[in-house]
Every structure is written in C-alpha cells, then in structure tokens.
Amino acid sequence: MSAQPSYDVDPEQLRAHAGRLTAHADQLSSIGAALPGEMGAQALGSFAQFITAGLGAAMTETAGAFAHSASTLDKVATGMRRAADLYQNSDEDHAAGLIGLGSNLEEGNR
Numbered sequence: 028m029s030a031q032p033s034y035d036v037d038p039e040q041l042r043a044h045a046g047r048l049t050a051h052a053d054q055l056s057s058i059g060a061a062l063p064g065e066m067g068a069q070a071l072g073s074f075a076q077f078i079t080a081g082l083g084a085a086m087t088e089t090a091g092a093f094a095h096s097a098s099t100l101d102k103v104a105t106g107m108r109r110a111a112d113l114y115q116n117s118d119e120d121h122a123a124g125l126i127g128l129g130s131n132l133e134e135g136n137r
Contacts, residue, residue: 038111041108042111045105045108056097059097062090065086065087
C-alpha cells in the first residue's frame, strides 16, 4: 500500500492572494469604466461616419471585456477565500479530533 501524498496549504496565503486578485479586478473595472463608451456620428467628420460606427462598436466591446475580466477575477478571489476557509475549518476539526483522542488515552499508553 502506498502512502497518501502530503501537501501543506496556508489559508492566509490564499486569502492574501485573493485580496490581490480583488485589487486587480477593481483596477480593471476602473479602467473599463473610464473608457469612452461611444463616439459621436460626426466625430471624424461626415466622410468617415462608417469608421466612427465601427470604432464605437469596438469601444463598447472593449468596455464589456474589461467588465467581464473584472467579474471573473472577483469570482476567482471569492473561490479562493472559500477554499481558505474550508482548509482552515478542516484542519481545526481534525486537530480537535486528535486532541479528543489524546485525552481519552490512559497515561501509561502514551
């Protein structure tokens, strides 16, 4: 029978990384909100109206991409926080179980 693989997880490091992801999400959201939403029909003159329409659509799509990226980073950060909580609770539950076992042993059997 082979031994189970072992690894260490530091919940505080997960939470710190989640905080950095949230900060990046906030930055992306701010950048996306600062982008111009559209161009006026005459922004490039009457001859270039077709270019203005195309640029406006691209600008809207770009702003949407920033919003989607920010939302995705927020979701990943939330998942990391949940994982950190689960790891911490699991460790605490296992530690409490081991302490309980130890208190039930007789002094001579230790």
